[in-house]
Amino acid sequence: MSDPAPTARAPSKASRYLFVLIAGLVLGAIGTVMAMRAIQARQDHFPDSLMTVMAKQTQLLGDSQKQNRCTISDTAPRLQTLRALANDLETAFPGLRDDERFQQHASRFRATLNDALAKPPADCASLAAISQKVGSDCKACHQDFR
Ligand code: HEC
Numbered sequence: 001m002s003d004p005a006p007t008a009r010a011p012s013k014a015s016r017y018l019f020v021l022i023a024g025l026v027l028g029a030i031g032t033v034m035a036m037r038a039i040q041a042r043q044d045h046f047p048d049s050l051m052t053v054m055a056k057q058t059q060l061l062g063d064s065q066k067q068n069r070c071t072i073s074d075t076a077p078r079l080q081t082l083r084a085l086a087n088d089l090e091t092a093f094p095g096l097r098d099d100e101r102f103q104q105h106a107s108r109f110r111a112t113l114n115d116a117l118a119k120p121p122a123d124c125a126s127l128a129a130i131s132q133k134v135g136s137d138c139k140a141c142h143q144d145f146r
Pocket residue numbers: 047048051052054055056058089093102105106109134135137138139141142145146
């Protein structure tokens with residue numbers, strides 16, 4: 001009888017390597033997910049949340065205009081919310097608050113909304129003008145800082 005050891009052990013060694021390889025991949029995947037979760041949890045969601053709400057309010061203003069609902073009671077609440085949210089721009093971006101251009105963009109945005117609230121749009125044409133101004137204030141800051 002010849003010694004069966006070398007041929008008999010070869011497949012078991014290969015399956016052991018395969019097991020180690022798969023275990024390594026699985027542990028690697030679990031580790032990656034855990035690391036990504038940890039990074040995400042440490043992230044501050046405030047800046048993105050502020051922008052998301054501002055974007056929603058702006059979109060709702062645009063929707064009002066498209067639906068021909070341009071009375072003060074349709075639009076003033078949106079403009080008031082945008083104006084209040086604009087107070088938090090510096091809080092949301094602490095790394096940018098000392099930048100002069102950022103302050104200018106934030107101030108201009110607030111000024112646009114102050115004007116809009118002082119003279120609320122009474123028809124769709126004036127709402128369109130305000131929406132355009134608001135949109136260009138958003139864009140101006142994004143061009144420099146986003
Ligand atoms: C004074 C500066 C400034 C103004 C004004 C501004 N933004 Fe932003 N916005 C930023 C910065 C900075 C970012 C990048 C945030 C980031 O990547 O974390 C951003 C990101 C965003 C984003 C992407 C958010 C995300 O999930 O990553 C949206 C949407 C947005 N802004 C909408 C608006 C809208 C709508 C307006 C106007 C109504 C506006 N922003 C006005 C500075 C501004």
